[in-house]
Amino acid sequence: xxxxxxxxxxxVLPKERKxxxxxxxxxxxxxxxxxxxxxYTRICNGEDAVRKHVxxxxxxxxxxxxxxxxxxxxxxQFANMxxxxxxxxPEEELGVKKVDFF
Numbered sequence: 001x002x003x004x005x006x007x008x009x010x011x012v013l014p015k016e017r018k019x020x021x022x023x024x025x026x027x028x029x030x031x032x033x034x035x036x037x038x039x040y041t042r043i044c045n046g047e048d049a050v051r052k053h054v055x056x057x058x059x060x061x062x063x064x065x066x067x068x069x070x071x072x073x074x075x076x077q078f079a080n081m082x083x084x085x086x087x088x089x090p091e092e093e094l095g096v097k098k099v100d101f102f
Contacts, residue, residue, distance in 0.1 A: 001044045002078050003053055008038060009066035019062035026060045035089065043075075 005027065010016045030053065032040040044050045050072050057070055 001046060001050050002073050002075060003032075003042045003044060003050060004035070004071045004073065005032065005040045005042075005057065005068065006038065006071070007040075007066065007068040009062060009068075010064060016064050019064045023060065023062045023068075030056060033089075041078075 007023070009020045009023065011020050027040045027042075030042070032042040035041045042053060044053055054070055054072075057068070061068060
């Protein structure tokens with residue numbers, strides 16, 4: 001299983017930048033890796049681990065306006081992701097395909 005966290009947080013005011021930075025550091029310290037800007041992913045061993053980490057996300061939400069979403073997918077679904085532009089990151093599995101239209 002894998003959790004993908006998508007977030008869009010304001011960074012205009014100093015307190016917003018601090019909240020953004022604190023949330024990002026939480027993700028990194030909790031085992032997430034950056035897939036793209038504001039998109040982080042973490043591998044979990046089963047449903048119990050997913051529930052545990054979603055609860056940890058809820059406990060560490062920043063006290064500012066914004067949007068944070070978590071998506072649970074299987075490793076097979078993650079491996080079927082198609083990269084339309086760019087290259088795979090070092091953290092990504094080898095099963096990710098790049099689409100070539102030409």
